[in-house]
Amino acid sequence: MKDTPLSNCERDFILKAIEEKKRLDGRQTYDFRRIKITFGTDYGCCFVDLGKTRVMAQVSCELVAPKESRPNEGIMFFNIELSPMASPAFEQGRQSELSVKLNRQLERCLRNSKCIDTESLCVVAGEKVWQIRVDVSMLNNDGNLMDAASVAAITALCHFRRPDVGIQGDEVTVYSPEERDPIPLSIYHMPISISFSFFQQGTFLLVDPCEREERVMDGLLMIAMNKHREICSIQSSGGIMLLKEQVMRCSKIAAVKVSEITELISKALLNDRTARKAGGRCGFAESMPQERITALKTDETLMETSDVTERANDIVEKAGAPPQTVPSPLVPAPGVGQVSQGQQNTWGLQEEDEDDDDDDDEQNGKETKMETEPQEEEKGAGDVVEISDSEEEEVVILTSETSGQAKNADSSSHQKRAAASKRRPKK
Amino acid sequence: MAGLELLSDQGYRLDGRKATELRKVQARMGVFAQADGSAYLEQGNTRALAVVYGPHEMRGSRSRTLHDRAAINCQYSMATFSTAERKRRPHGDRKSTEMSLHLKQTFEAAIMTQLYPRSQIDIYVKILQSDGGNYSVCVNAATLAVIDAGIPMRDYVCACSVGFVDETPLADLCYAEESVSSLSVALLPRGGQIALLQMDARLHQDHLEALMEAAMTACKGVSKVLDEVVRQHLQEAAVLNVCP
């Protein structure tokens, strides 16, 4: 299925807002969305929420024969799945360009940086080694899948415990979790990727783009770093041209962000560990808030409410009088209801106007209340200015009282009426 | 890799080069008569062949036609005998798909696609022998092929890979040096704009600036060589046309 297209209005709006350093959800240019990390019941399962983007990572292990070229190292296998659950644009089974890109980036970020000690995964050199498999599934796509996936993958790896093995001569016994405590993996460092999106040929930069911002961006720069300020991977994508200064700036920003996120991950791991030790039940089911309607759950945001009453009063004063209620319909003939007179037919066919008026009235009568309201308004309220949507972008002066109010017909502030007809200025 | 000194005390690398020295670059344009543009480039032991078809009508799915510019289609593949260990699949695996995407991205930035709306430009690159710096050699060969095809570009696209060993940046890596650390940069030399930046392996943030500087200098060196090749080819072609 194709993604719903982005209209030009939305695109222009987002770009303009970015030029004024404003983002759709009120963040600053270098702000990340709220990250929430929860763990499942099994070791190695973790959910990461980055704003509305939701990603799940699961780590599993298996004893296999090692690669011939590396007989005493374990094998790491990464797999990112773009589940159709996440977005209507993702199709089941087909390996799209995005999927290849994310997979390769995750592989480069985690495997090439050697964050896991693969030699400790060796059981019997040349015969049996542990194969660690990390499966990341996208559950909801609201932009910036790469960062969410990298956080989820590395957290899951830190959380994972593999079974203990005992070697007696040639025999290898794998102990179940009940017999012996499983051992965590030895992780050297935690590489986390930070995505920067570029707009207007590289003039503007945003960290952690949401889905709408991703659609209008020119290109993306992904920097993966760990908290020791070591860069693990850099990847630029999209057709942008970068300058060296931009890259240096991004790396500095990334350093700050990575240390924050690493703190968060360590805290989450610590909480989970204490919860498990305390014997409490933990897992995915527990992390969902109870007794709440989850479909429309929105996060609570802090708001400044000290001057709310004043601002509310201002708005109420400036707004027009409330629209009059619709009078009860007249019944000119059985089976016909008329609510108002309807508008003047301005199609230019003068003779037919009168004949058509009645028909129009009847149709108008059956339409919803909202239709008639503007018509009532223009006759009643004094200072509601309607702007016509004719291509001439002319000023529309409705009544003699408001003749002084000439506003610019700014195309971006249209008021569209459902059954709009062209209105020419009255002579 | 134990036992192999990538940079000796006197400053010599495995193949005897100095730290900032590039490998020998030899190139030839117009290798194949049937394609619109073709080029062959050797950088040390890495050899690549690039072929360009286009701009021509959109093949395949017409729905992907872009109304205001040309669509660029790249395919990167390696010959099965190009690596030391025989490769089973020449293309279609993840690494080749990723490389194709990177090439496409690089050339979308450089080719003036606005001049050819609703058409398609195909760039096919084949690695005949691989000894490190695959991406860079592909980009350099493809640049020559695009020029041979007569498709206008904003600037030469030059690419080079650099690595970091013993606090020194090394330019133009071979296979052994690549596995330690590598940063690949595709540059448009005149404006100093980076079309693609890719790095694997760990590097401390403080070294990033020095490394990028070294990469950009190396790319500018490559661009000089490419420029010379193009001018020489043009001279040969002009001579052949003039002589009756």
Add this chain to the structure above:
Amino acid sequence: MATAQVSEAEKVYILHGIREDLRVDGRGCEDYRHMEIETDVVSNTDGSAKVTLGHTAVLVGIKAEIGKPRPMIPNEGYLEFFVDCSANATPEFEGRGGEELGTEISNTLYKVFNNKHSVDLQSLCISPGEHCWVLYVDVLLLQCDGNLYDATSVAIKAALFSTKIPRVHISTDDEGGKEIELSDDPYDCMRIQVENVPCIVTLCKVGHRHVVDATLQEKACSVASLIISVTHKGTVTCTRKVGGGSLDPESVFEMTEAGKRVGKALHAPLMKLLQHEESLGRKTPKVGFLG
């Protein structure tokens, strides 16, 4: 195969010309185009060759690896063919477009080499039932202008001629298992006898006559072709008919005779050329694509 679009008038023109033993580029019906052969162009391989036949360019690389012999024939090595029709030749081969043609050519190659005499497979055996040399022959089609089979077979012959397989010493270690040592000396190697390697000749039937080494245009005018592999003695190892048209038995006989004649005549100059190139030694720089 990549096809050329030919109009009816052009077809008639080519047909009439061939009737008079005069082809579009001035050749006779049994003449080959200008052929250029160079061996040892790829250094990662054990043997390689590049052949340019007019506008058709083919690159062959041979890698020798130690593997297990086939269970049915424990004291022989074997050859594995892989043909890669790259997108360089024509955009139609992009992605999986060239796979069909590639499998067709590699199947034909298997048939051609599937006899005792072409290559001495017993010399590829190291220890019967356990180890043997497997030669991976990888063919890369770079440019396609008709007559792929001929160019491929000449390239394979040249590549096999230049293949240097390192000598193997088998030693038994303490536990009775066999250890294989490859000699480090690059000059201490085994060569393959290519005297009996056949060459493929493709004959296309155009009108009432047949032509050797057809270009794409001539192929578009022909309805059927016969592929014959001929050794230097004139023995035919494999015959195949391709194309949708039909051939009557007399013309098949004629074409086979012509193919044998042409093929036999091809081998002697080829061997002479290969030996001459070898005798030039390593001093002459390899031209490869830079020529």
